[in-house]
Amino acid sequence: MELTAKDMEIKIGKKEIVKNVSIHVKKQQFVGLIGPNGCGKSTLLKSIYKSLVPQQGMVFLDDLDVLKTSEKKISQRLGVVGQFNEMHFDLSVQQMVMLGRTPHKKMLESDKQEDFEIVEEALITTNLLEYKNRGFLSLSGGEKQRVILARTIAQQPKFMILDEPTNHLDIRYQIEILSCVKSLNIGVLAALHDLEMAAHYCDYLYAIKEGEVYAHGTPEEVLTSDTIQALYQIKCQTYTNPVTNGLSFAYGI
Template sequence: MNLQVENISIEIGKKQIVDDISLRVNSQQFVGILGPNGCGKSTLLKSIYKVLSPNKGYVKLGEMDVLKEKSKKIAKHLGVVGQFNEISFDFTVEQMVMMGRTPHKKLLDSEAKKDHEMVEQALKTVNLLAYKNRSFLTLSGGEKQRVILARVLAQEPKFLILDEPTNHLDVKYQIEIIKMVKQINIGTLAALHDLTLAGSYCDYLYLLKNGSVVTYGKPEEVLTKENIEFVFDVNCEIYQNPVTGHIGIAYL
């Protein structure tokens, strides 16, 4: 399922946060959005998954006009993993993941055999099936994020949005989450902070500064010394990782 975003602009408190951004993600493509804090990455994504209303522009997911469609219908096709997932109530891991089945159920519907099958499959995908009876609150940050990913997978989405999902995680869990999403092999749009991680796993990148797209293209086209200095105001050297062949960044 393809995502098409055209001419999205967002103004908050009379300040232009996102300025006329257009982008596209094809089916099975992993696309990253990069830029410094405050550049508009998360604000743009929130407009795509309907937490914020843009001042202009449109979003199409397949043939759906996302900004005009009902949220429940969108949730059957679009899954979102954010960066903060703290809750106050004590649910088990299985109960948390079962919440992902909500878009497919009518009010007061009980859990069916398929719901339990989808939850079990999602937990297997994130390697947490053995944790299904554990309290969500007792898990580590990386484990919690894997549960949230499993909850999204239980929705049976055709497209994923990752809203800085690894921002607060250790390096091990950052890589783990991105690898798991990559292996799912559906269209994915992700706001990321780690440039090396983005260069290693993204098929295509958009680089933002002050709410606008500075450049876009394949990682080797976007992650250049000149672009990084212009957008992030840091000096660096770019090299090719001799083991993986991916882009490496040495900050000076």
């Protein structure tokens, strides 16, 4: 499933946050949004998954008009993993992941054997099967984020949006979550802060600056010293990491 967002404009109050941005994610492509805090990455994503209403623009999943389609129908195709997932009441991990089946059910429909099988598979995929009877609130931040990913996988989406899902996690959980998403072989659009993670996992990048697309292309094309300095106002030297054989970065001010 492909995603196209065209001519997106978003204002919050009188401030224009996203300015005429267009992006495209091909089938099974992992596309990243990079840029400094406040540049509009998350605002753009929220407008794509209908958490915010854009003042202008169109969003399509293949030929499905996202902005004109019901949330339930969208949720059958599109899954979202966000940055913050705080709760004020507790559910077991299995119950949390079962919530991912909600878009596929009628009102008050009970869980079926197929739902339990899908949930168990999602727990296996995210290495959480042994946690299924644990309370969600008892987990660490990284474990909670894996539960949210498992819940999203249980939706069986054809496309996934990651709204800075690893921003507050240590390196182990960043790798676990992004590797798991990459292995799903579906279209992904992700806002990422860590440039090495973006270089390693993304097939294509959009660099956002002050609400506009500053550059786009492969990681090698976008993650240059000049572009990084323009985005983040820091000096940067790129080099090939001998461990990963991918891009790495040395920073200075």
